[in-house]
Amino acid sequence: MSMYKVLPCCLALSVFGTAQAQLDSSLLRRRSADTAKSTLTMDAAYNRPFLKLGKMPVSIGGYMESNWQYVGTSGITAGNQFQFRRFSLFVASSISSRVKFLAEIEYENDPTGDPADAHEGGQFEIEYAAVDVELHPLLNIRGGMIVNPIGAFNQNHDGPKWEFTDRPIAMTQMLPETWSNTGFGLYGKQFTGDWMFGYEFYVTGGLNDSIIDNSMGKTWLPAANANPSRFSASASGAPMYSGKISLRNSKIGELGLSYASDIYNTWQVEGTQIDDKRTARILDVDFNTVLPKLHTSIVTEWAEVLVQIPPNYTQQYGNKQFGGFIDIVQPIFKGHFLGWEHATLNLAVRGEYVDWNVGNFTSTGTRMYNDLWSVMPAISFRPTPQTVLRFNYRHQFQRDITGNAVGAALGLTEGYSLGLSTYF
């Protein structure tokens, strides 16, 4: 990558357009994920299998996710569902040895997860489009449409990397799913022996009033995703600060600590203050490791969301949320299989919990529920590391704010899904 010549990215893209039609596919050299050097979660955007086009300073890649699902809640099921969840295309180019650019365009079905938006169907979105300029390994500048460094999943969510068709609920329905924003950031990395240290600090656009005023009827950070004006205007006029510190020991694993803070509400109109400023904060801890000998991989992430709620508002919108997940993946077979040289068969399980409204009712002093837990065993088969065929069974229990488990979408949910996801 370091030998690429300077080329405006738009030119690179148009060259690719013609190249695709003309080039013999043998000229497309596959470069699999760069695992030797950059192994922190923060590197996930570049740590993907890319296809390099001959001598072109451009590499491309992408992934897709598709699945069959049969899920029911309290006897009610939508039946057999065939879903094409996501298609993502990324293009990277090295503008000079220390300037690189990456863009990711994603087609997502039901990107907000908000039922009110579901009828809008799939959407194309630029999920990521940023240029990185390296001044020093410890000081890089990133600018553009970037993914906020809030937790590991947000940064490392590509479908083919996971043994589960569904994304972790807390990381996508409590934290905003693949939360990207326009802004700038600094990041850097340092290695010494087995240790690796990384930091990221971003200043971006942020959340908005909809996080406490949405059709979910609960504090719902993903609602901010649905606001189309968030890429050009910030509701509060104040930046969202987000940062992450990552620490990795090659023998122990990687620990990430993230924090984000944003004034989310529209507190002034044409220069006149109409409301107090209120903040939303996110604290997130993530950890991943692979156990020696057993090769068991463990990935876990837990987050807390703290939102200042206006006075005289309804307690449906909570000021505190908590949730996370743990994935345990056990390879039970690795090697030659049906002509695949690096096939893997894994047994896996995901446990997850989300409480969208931590705390007690002021009226009764009793607990506000609005929570969900789920256990999801899985079998996954990877003919190659880049492709996964996965079979999941979900057992989930959800209650509303009063603790009621009898009602639409409440109570026990069970079902299974068979999904295919691959980089290409």
Add this chain to the structure above:
Amino acid sequence: MVAATFAEISINNSMNRKRLSVIGIIIAAIATFSNCTKMIPDMINPANGLCGAVNLSRAQSVLFAKGNDRFFAIRTAATGLGPYFVSTGCGECHSSDNRGHLFTILTRFGQPDTNGNRFMAMGGPQLQNANLPGLMPQRIPPGATSTRLIAPITAGVGFLEAVPDSEILAFAAANATDPNGVRGHPNYNTIPAYATPLAGAIPRSDGKYICRFGRKASTYNLAQQCANAYNHDMGITSTLAPNNPYNYLDQTAPAIAPTPEVSEDDFNAVVFYVQCLQTPVQRNAVNATVTQGNQVFLNIGCETCHKQTVTTGYSSIAALAYQTINPFTDLLVHDMGAADDDHYTEGTALTSEWRTTPLWGLGLAPQVQGGKVYLMHDGRAHSIKEAIQMHGGEAAVSASKFNALTPVDQNALISFLQSL
């Protein structure tokens, strides 16, 4: 995950047996699961939850489904919520079509006698205790009396609407000679201009009609109930109630939404939805303790007000017409004594008078009240026993008979009530 899958993978050469077992595991797993369409959870037994409609035609079912959707939909500022409101959706107060929770309790104020509300200009009759961010909270105007009301059960209300006036009047007439002092009368009230009189309506000579909905039975029919619910509880305007609630302390004119915030279509679907909700189904009706409790219920005079058997009259919805139901209410208002008097009223009921609460669905209340119960109009009773012991006034004799019961009979009565 990433590390595992992208890691260098060693190639094993003697793989035949393993290969077979891998194929075996995959096929076995998929076969097991795909055979198990039974693995999704069962439907809730209708007796244990309130989620059904009465028998409907296909066209009616479509309308019901739409109303169901709108009933549980959450309103936001963008979809008309507020600016002053109590909660964001019907379903937030009537969770699973049952009783409400104290966290969505609402407050009414401004009417100390039967001569009407004196505080309409100051936002009466309902206090919206929540407001959109940045606005000034509403306050009960000085000098106004108030009461707090927790949401009653909505399941079965369509049947209550179909109870003919003649039957309600007969209940009242039968009380005239009650030895225990039960009286009770219908709450005659002025009905809104848009209300079409119900089938068989028997208005009083002063033009007032028998009203039946709400804790004070001051609301005429379900259309009026829904219009008021949208308007007073959620700040949603409709063609029937076109003005948003406002705060007199804001010193701005009430915000009038240029178009109704609930379309006529959606509104009618919601009215239809509540009308067609099935009645709660009694559980363990043949259990010996339950039948004994039912007998106690009759013996100590509870049934004088909480009418066990009521028959509906004509209804345009066939499933509601001429049905026998067990709502445990007479739809009359009764004087419940000084302790239950909040000095606030509606229509021609006295401040101490309340509509006999339908007891159906009572046993399911803990499901929607966080495992506890909050009974009576403001949820002041934290158990069925407490609720009974808070009965005064016309129900005082009955309550004292309850207190005189043996613990076995008391428990049987409570088991019976929990089976409803």
